[in-house]
Amino acid sequence: MTGQAMEVGLSGHWGSPNQARFRQRDQVLIRLAERLIEQQGLVSFRFSELAPLAGCSAGTLYKHFASKEDLLIAIFARQVEGLVASQPHFLSCSLSHAECWIAMHLYAVMASQQANWSLGLNTLGGAPQVLEKASDFRVQELKMYLTQFYNTILRVIEGARIQGELCATDQQVQTVHTMLSYFQRGAAGTLENPLMEDAVAGLSARQLYDAFAVFINTLEWKQPLRVDSYSRIIAAVELQLSERQAERELLAVI
Incomplete structure (x- = not known):
């Protein structure tokens, strides 16, 4: 990790003007990289093209990302951060606890489908070779957002138990939570994969819901x-997908 990236990472916040500028440039570089990947594809994406596109030097680029792998982890972290940002929307809807549980997972899959250029990140984001070449700061940032996403879902379940809406043991909850999470990550990773289209039929939103419901219905719900x-x-x-798309379109013209 470079000195400046390390300084920002260890601070735990972006409070100073220098840190705020670093964060702003960081986000600009990530958005530009997303556009390049969308145009070129994940495998063909050339890290070296990012600096001239952003109007910065190669040295500035390397202050933010130690390698192509570091950048890929940062992009994946931004995708997961978006999932975390969507969760208050579902928590404030008039959905039951069981419905909210499914909604968060279903949104995660459909958001990946909406930005299909990012589908490969679901696989590469956990590949040992990529993680080994990425900086500790970027890996820890990704872990933080993943933990936030799944912990919020667990809090929804715990809230249901506290309010008497769900009768289930810790082990039952953990088993269903794990299976739903595996299914959600697997569905996001196989969407529109040409190698899988002859072996596994693609799932519609309704079919995804039905599959999530199978797991949910193994538990005893008051509602x-x-x-x-x-x-x-x-x-x-x-509604959340449309707001997400509108935000992406707005950022694309900035």
């Missing part, structure tokens, strides 16, 4: 999933 649960959940998810 179980309803006949109209899918329509309630998909309305909340699609």
Whole structure:
């Protein structure tokens, strides 16, 4: 990790003017890298093209990202950060605890589908070779957002238990939480994968919901999933997806 990146990473905040500028430039570089990957593809993406596109020197680029792998981890972290930012939306909707649980997972899959250029990051983000070449700061940042995302979901479940909406043991909750998380990550990683299209049929939003519901329904709920649960959940998810797309379009012209 470079000295400046280390200084920002260890501070734990972006309070000073220098840190704020560093953070701002960091986000600009990540957005430009996303555009390059969208145009060139993840494998063909050339790290060396980013500096001239951003109008900065190679030295400035390396102050932010130690390697191409470091940048890829940073992009993946930004994707997960977006998932974390969406969670208050689902928590404030008039969804039951069971519906909220599914909504957060369904949104994560559909958001990956919406930005299909980023699908490979779901695999590369956890590849040992990529993690080994990335800086500790970027890896820890990614872990932080992943932990926040899944811990918020666990708090929804715990809230349901506290309020008497869910009768389940810790082990039952952990088993369903793990299976849903595996399914969500697997679905996001196989979407539109041409190698899988003959072996595994693609799932529609309704089919994804039905699969999530299988796991959810193994638990004892005071308010179980309803006949109209899918329509309630998909309305909340699609609203958040439209807001996410509008934000991406706005950032693209900045």
